[in-house]
Amino acid sequence: MEKTPSGTSVGVDDPYEHAGVCDHVTGDGTCRYAFEHAQHDPEFAADRREDDYRCPVADDDWEWRDCPHYRDTTTSDECARCGLEERRNAHADARPLLEEHHLSYARERSERAEQASGDAVSSADERSERAEQASGDAASNADERGESRAGSEDELAHEITVTLCRWCHAKVHGSWAAVGDDASPDAAALAEREGRRSDELDELGFETAAERYE
Numbered sequence: 651m652e653k654t655p656s657g658t659s660v661g662v663d664d665p666y667e668h669a670g671v672c673d674h675v676t677g678d679g680t681c682r683y684a685f686e687h688a689q690h691d692p693e694f695a696a697d698r699r700e701d702d703y704r705c706p707v708a709d710d711d712w713e714w715r716d717c718p719h720y721r722d723t724t725t726s727d728e729c730a731r732c733g734l735e736e737r738r739n740a741h742a743d744a745r746p747l748l749e750e751h752h753l754s755y756a757r758e759r760s761e762r763a764e765q766a767s768g769d770a771v772s773s774a775d776e777r778s779e780r781a782e783q784a785s786g787d788a789a790s791n792a793d794e795r796g797e798s799r800a801g802s803e804d805e806l807a808h809e810i811t812v813t814l815c816r817w818c819h820a821k822v823h824g825s826w827a828a829v830g831d832d833a834s835p836d837a838a839a840l841a842e843r844e845g846r847r848s849d850e851l852d853e854l855g856f857e858t859a860a861e862r863y864e
């Protein structure tokens with residue numbers, strides 16, 4: 651399975667098999683990124699402008715993995731693994747039942763995560779880079795590393811997320827569970843959800859504030 655920058659499993663072999671419509675695509679197939687963030691990639695924006703800002707994936711010219719600015723972040727209120735639905739208490743600070751889980755990171759987020767985790771490979775790369783600078787050929791070698799990294803990471807340079815309940819999220823990162831498992835909600839998850847449901851029903855009893863705090 652694919653791994654996070656810190657080395658834990660993301661629960662899928664191919665994140666793009668679980669990827670949905672890009673966050674930047676409008677309902678009529680227009681690429682919002684090209685006209686809202688043109689300054690970040692003028693060449694991409696110019697190409698889209700020449701094509702009336704059409705999304706090339708919506709027109710079946712590309713696949714999602716081909717687009718440099720593809721991003722799919724979840725808005726689901728249901729766990730992608732076990733189907734547990736979110737239940738929030740409006741007046742409580744309780745931790746949500748559901749969490750966002752990354753199947754793939756945008757490259758800049760992946761690099762920050764590697765630095766934060768103190769990954770040994772990252773540290774080795776930094777030591778190697780310092781040695782190359784001392785030898786006077788850092789620029790050439792940096793280009794080579796960039797090309798190698800592009801070849802191995804371009805496939806997973808996009809942010810792709812799904813919704814998981816806290817219990818499935820822990821199991822997936824524990825490296826043995828897959829997002830696509832035919833799973834049922836954990837007993838503890840059901841108990842917490844039903845507890846919140848009971849709280850909601852109590853709220854619907856229309857007890858006055860005076861009665862509540864007697």
